[in-house]
């Protein structure tokens with residue numbers, strides 16, 4: 001079963017008003033089970049809007065969205081995916097650990113299990129010693145890592161990520177990219193990942209989907225098969241070829 005199926009999705013904001021915006025026009029996107037898809041395109045082309053449609057945070061004006069064979073609304077209620085957005089979206093009054101535990105609480109996971117899993121995830125993103133801190137005590141990049149730990153905590157079959165590494169320094173970004181790939185590979189997790197970075201898209205994705213602006217539509221879908229997704233992969237001729245191919249597609 002496909003992880004995501006978007007069929008002929010159109011999104012018009014403020015329809016019929018003078019400030020009407022046609023953000024997406026008849027977009028078709030299929031993400032296979034276990035597939036990692038990166039969405040790339042110029043600012044304002046509708047990448048976040050497409051991700052928000054999949055997450056059922058906003059409804060499409062027309063067209064349909066299916067997640068793991070369910071309607072987007074049902075998938076949201078079933079917590080069929082983990083979300084990590086540009087803004088970390090943490091709860092200020094909860095400690096870091098309790099932020100990561102939140103989706104587990106909502107699922108009725110026992111206290112001991114929650115704690116163990118949250119600690120493992122915080123360890124993964126390098127924040128084990130900050131478990132007892134509050135979000136306001138962390139830098140923006142650290143908050144973003146907490147949000148990623150929270151998205152991963154429920155071991156969702158699908159991850160929806162909107163520039164989750166945008167605010168991070170290069171070293172942390174590369175480490176988390178590697179962690180994310182290893183988590184997806186070992187758990188078979190599918191992903192839709194919005195990024196502005198061609199390098200990041202090509203390194204992470206099985207397929208890079210290129211969008212154009214006004215109205216947002218998909219203009220290219222480029223499969224990437226690196227010999228390995230590590231430093232050697234980043235230096236392979238295939239990697240550089242794909243970076244060039246995506247860059248050309250972006251220029252239209």
Ligand SMILES: Nc1ncnc2c1ncn2[C@@H]1O[C@H](COP(=O)(O)OP(=O)(O)OP(=O)(O)O)[C@@H](O)[C@H]1O
Nearest residue numbers: 013014021023041042043044045046047048049050
């Ligand atoms: N809630 C909203 N109301 C009105 N217009 C909106 C709303 N959300 C997005 N838009 C508009 O829809 C278009 C697509 O926005 P979106 O945030 O999806 O683009 P994006 O590709 O993610 O951009 P960026 O790369 O800059 O984050 C933009 O023109 C934006 O102004």
